[in-house]
Amino acid sequence: MQLIECPWCGPREEVEFHYGGQAHVPYPDAPAEVSDEEWAHYVFFRDNTKGRFAERWCHSAGCRRWFNAIRDTATYRFESVHRLDAPQPHATELARSRRSTAP
């Protein structure tokens, strides 16, 4: 059982947390205007990175606050956690486009 550092409450056992998947997937500004494919990617497609991954967590059994984290999905180690109102240092670096090489 891991300890996860809630940015507010400090380290707590992982059972107190709810996992929220990939971070920084914004709701489209104008959903009506995006294509079916773009919409499908928003609804269903999330990165599944092996290694450093920016993701969302909620301290659901504690202060109920959502926060972002950088965690290694291979080792499960948390590198850093970020309040939502704080700058997200790794966001742009990690949220690289994944379709650049596809035909």
Next chain:
Amino acid sequence: MTSPFRTAEGGRIDRATTLEFTFDGQTHTGHPGDTLASALLAAGRHQIATSIKLGRPRGIAAAWAEDPGGLVQIEEPFPEPMLLATTVELHDGLVAHGLPGQGRLAEISDSARYDAVHHHVDVLVVGAGPAGLAAALTAARSGARVALVDDQSEAGGSLLAGTDRLDGAPAPEWVAAAVAELAGHPEVLHLQRTTAFGSYDDGFVLALERRTDHLGTAAPKHVSRQRVWRLRARSVVVATGAHERPVVFSDNDRPGTMLAGAARTFLHRYGVLPGREAVVFTTNDSAYDAALDLHRAGVRVQAVVDARPVGSPRREECERAGIRVLSGAVVTGTQGVERVTHALVARFADGEVGAGSAIACDLLLVSGGWNPAVHLFSQARGRLRYDEVLGAFLPAEELEGLSVTGAAAGVFDLAGCLADGQRVARAALTALAVRPPGEDRLPTAPEPVTPAAPLVLWRVPDTSGAGGHTSFVDLQRDATVADIERAVGAGLRSIEHIKRYTTIGTAHDQGKTSGVLTSGITAELLGIPVQATGTTTFRPPYTPVAFAALAGRDRGRLFDPERVTSLHDWHVAAGAVFEDVGQWKRPRFYPRPGEGMEAAVLRECVAARTGVGILDGSTLGKIDVQGPDAAVLLDRLYTNMISSLKVGSVRYGVMCGVDGMVIDDGTVLRLAEDRFLLLTTTGGAAKVLDWMEEWAQTEWPDLRVHCTSVTEQWNTFPVVGPRSRDVIGAVFPQVDVANEAFPFMTWRDTTLDGVPVRLARISFSGELAFEVYVNPWYGVAVWERLLGAGRPCGITPYGTETMHVLRAEKGYPIIGQDTDGTVTPHDLGMAWAVSKKKPDFVGKRSFARQANQDPLRKQLVGLLPVDRRTVLPEGSQIVELHPDGQLPPPPVPMLGHVTSSYRSAELARPFALALVKGGRSRIGDTVHVPVDGTLVPVEVTGSVLVDPEGARRDG
């Protein structure tokens, strides 16, 4: 029975007390401090069972958890399958027998208690041998919070099994002093009989404490039998020692064959001679201690057979004692049937076995070196490296917050272990910014004698003619060198494949003695380095743990919380039959004496449709939403418009996921311009609050809105039926309950004897109805007041079943029953609840997808069985017959399924709701439902079957 192999004195047993036990039907005696194994050895019994595949006799081969031979079944005091005789503490009345294959579970349930405890420390030391005790003392002396856990009945580890002296006195005296000192430190938790079985992230170590097993039938019932310690340590010190490794040779499984160190343990700790005539076969110096100790205790040591050509510096010591030492020799096999009678000894040089002879013995001790017990380190994902000199795997790296010391780290001399334990503890303290103690004296240990280099010898070439088929690697699986050879011959290279092909390491001991041997032998056969072969993965638990111990107290009524409303005791007293809805217990119906469910529900329905009924609806989720942007948030999350709702009014709303599928529904009360009370389904309450928080916090943090759960803050009592106005009017005379003054879908605040009460005209039945909201402190009182006022109208409490019938008659869906995550509001016929004005809301975009346009989407419709008798089972499938009236052959195309089905008092016939492909276009059609082998014709109807005009809701 006598104990002919018990020494005259010595050992850490209480000779003043005699315990009686039964093994394989024979009664024996032993003493407190004995294990089942030591008591059996004292009686002269080595063989415990026969082997699983080959039926060969097997005996006690080690002294603790690494023993591959002595598996037993406990019968009394309570049946427990498959334990090691070496780890079962003796108690009066123990009944056990040897176990060749499968253990037996008790047929009765286990009434023992089990529990778990969380404990936090700065430093956790696992293992109370010399290194662990030294580490624990250092940590304790610093004032740090310390836990010391050890799996045996008393502290000391190897110090209890030898003749070491510390500070000039027998080492156990130092152990006793150390234990006493630890007991004097208030921040030290010292647990014996406690096995650390799993090592996880962030210093989390799980340990099983066997609290009352050793007490037998005297175990107190109100104390847990076993306890799982959930230890959270800032720093873990692993001082788990080492397991002695055998050498494989032909017929190495014969009872009387034992690890050399184990014989010392049986002698010094338990006062037992494991034999009368011994041969000691070794590849290293440690076994010389066994030879000399046994000799001093009166065992005739026939020979020390040392595989090394040069032998040992200990040779002279032996020879002085009259023990023959054969250097450059090996044991190639044994003779005997159920017990060793001879060891076959032969010359050994350059890997070749020469001429040999048989030496008579009843005890063959073996030492092939030592395997550090690196399990916890490895579980914590520490990498291992193969040490060519030791022939063993050692920690290859430092882990943050976890260090390994003593024999577990490859330190094998006493002075070295003590110093290493202290060093590691001081380093751990320093890393934690705790100042190590100034006064931290180690006991004086004898100068270590530098041992001669051990020989790494996995197996003795089989000269018996058995071709390796009797050279056992994993005794518990009857797996041999020949099996490994066969696996390699089959083309297998990976140690994981070898393990699976041979089943080595998969039995009770999980390869404690066989694992490294297999790596070594495989590497030898493949001609590759042992490092390249590696080990199979060390997995928790280190030793087996009873299921019930892990279940702890989460059993029976504590298995999962039961949530109840403030009316629960009333419901129980009223004879309610309950239904599980999520974690809630809800009354399903209230049978009168002699009444079954069907009769009760029909009666309850009639009351609500013709008189008045009352429901405890308090389990409905309730969320208080406040803030200037509350309406904005709700507009984005509900499919319909909430912002246009007037203060004082109520609106039904639907929520969808981003995929456009319905996730919840309920009513919304606008309490103020900036305040709403949301009602959710019982099962959806937590999900909806989380959903709102997630959007509000992560997507729209600019919205000024706060959501607070008030589910338990309000009792909700729908008072339902044409006479409900009378009841509400009587209880709340100050409220004008006339339809014009208090219209449908509005709410009013009032008081009852000064207690605030909220009334709302909401109907989930189609009838005139009022929902009464009150603080649950007053819930029972208000409920009884309503019942009192309703008595003249025959007010009838009803449960969820009647609620379901009433709503289904009106075509109101239950989310999660009439939907399954694939249903849109349109599918439910609720296009009216989907705003066309709002540019967006969650789920809207998905409605535009191709699959959502399919005219054959399943739609909610009503079904009326044509025979007016059959209650269609919920879940039934709906089919279309061939024109000839026959069912097509499988796969039969299905049109949909029955989601809700009831007998209707109002309609005087059964009816159902169903999701049917293109359902609304089939209204009027007859389709069929297979029920118990017959095809029941049903007519497709609209989903509203009672009062489609809505004439009743205003009374």
Next chain:
Amino acid sequence: MAELLRTHPLQAWSTALERLPDTVGITAEPFVAMAVVRLGAAASEALDAALPTVPNTWAQHGTGRAVWLGPDEWLLSSTTETPEQLEARIRAAVVPLGGSVTDVSAQRIGLRLTGARVRDVLAKGCSIDLHPRVFGRGNSAQTLLGQAGVVLLALSDVGDDFLVLVRASFAGYLADWLLDAALEFTPTHDS
């Protein structure tokens, strides 16, 4: 008509709780007014009281307590006001500043745990470190106790006095859980 009587969710447990020895004392708190207040940094000023801003702490607040629940969220209690009075007083103060307040008096109930062994009882289902050096008077935590979400308050500096706030619908479960956990410290128990 008679006055409306109040019913405590743990009424049926009172005998069992009273039988516990002093080392593991458990008492259900009587009806206490409680409210959740949500407001940014101005909260303390608005309420004319120092609300705790350090996560996982509580402070005395008038006759009751103010418990940190989140960066803009507190649980206030009062032993002298009715739920309506408490909510109204806070509402007047915080709503003009963009805050909100919700009466949650019946949402949770309080269990007071006192005695030398109550820390051991809590440790059977609470994963946070309750050592008085770490969790002394003034500390609080929203966490899990067994399978129930709780707000846990340390009321003493020696680890012998705690308040456990639990949602009312879980109160029976938690009372059963606590009684079961206390069993081994109940010498007279004749099981």
Next chain:
Amino acid sequence: MNPGPSHAPRTPGADLPEHPDFLWRDPEPKRSYDVVIVGGGGHGLATAHYLAKNHGITNVAVLEKGWLGGGNMARNTTIIRSNYLWDESSAIYEQSLKLWEGLEEDLGYPILFSQRGVLNLAHTLQDVRDSVRRVEANKLNGVDAEWLEPDEVRKVCPIVNTSTDIRYPVLGATYQPRAGIAKHDYVAWGFARRAHEAGIDLIQDCEVTGFATDGNRVTGVQTTRGTIAAGTVALCAAGHTSVLTDMLGIRVPVQSHPLQALVSELLEPVHPTVVMSNAVHVYVSQAHKGELVMGAGVDSYNGYGQRGAFHVIERQMAAAVELFPVFARAHLLRTWAGIVDTSPDASPIVGRTPYDNVYLNCGWGTGGFKATPGVGWALAHTIAHGEPHANVAPFTLDRFVTGALVDEHGAAAVAH
């Protein structure tokens, strides 16, 4: 060779059939193959077998980054059943079950397929509705299925706690008599041996590090053992699928999660069938030697670590003892984890990709083992014909765009 005096009878639990004297050789990779299958687990090996057997395609390499059958194939709880709700699912799982029924003969390998039936328990009224729905759908789809009342559940599996005073009483169960278990390693090795015998190269310790592409085609697979040219590439990497698709720049809606399982010591027979429960989360069988094999819940977070958190195991044990009181003193011997690739609708994704010659097979979540022969059969067909086999045609990547999901979440009692 007689290993010695055998005066005692062989003990129950001793017997597992011996593996063959020879399984496969360990070849050096060739420079080029007609078909390169990435992933030497059950699906990859089965695909290789059926490519050779059904389509005569044998210039094939199976690339495995570790050891054959060492991923989820070695870690699953070996439950085989076909009682899925939706037509699309029951079609592929039922065909798979039919293949299982002839697989021992086809592979010439004792895979220990034991059709001991599976019970899916219902504990709430909604469970009952969902169960009846699934049973009725199964019957119409030609899949054997029955609804059992609690007393009938007790007859099939006497040790299930069917008393009414437990927290979530058993209200009944669905029963598929033809369901069962098999011995996973034997299955993987059976396929591997047949593939090897057909001339297919099984290349272990060969991790894919990249792909060489030319327009809409992949021309070669870059590996730790060199670049291998490929006419067609099939991805059968389960939990590691996204690692490969990331290299190709294809987005696939799967998430990899740890899924734990555990085993007890060998026990006398007590549990004659397979029992699965959703509300009281258990799925358990007693395997051939007598050990209880049990699956736990999926850990919540994405993870490639082949390990999960212990509280999941503890909860699993509580559920097991609740439903099977006799298990109280059985012992947990070993825990482990696999990496399951879960999809948004709990159904697989099989078929074409944006690359003309790359086929995808992933998203099986917790259902991969039972599908092994079925998907191998269909994927081989798809590769051989360049068009999806009818059984996998509904499971396109495109369904997430059109919305035509095959959502087994709400429907299946348990998705394992």
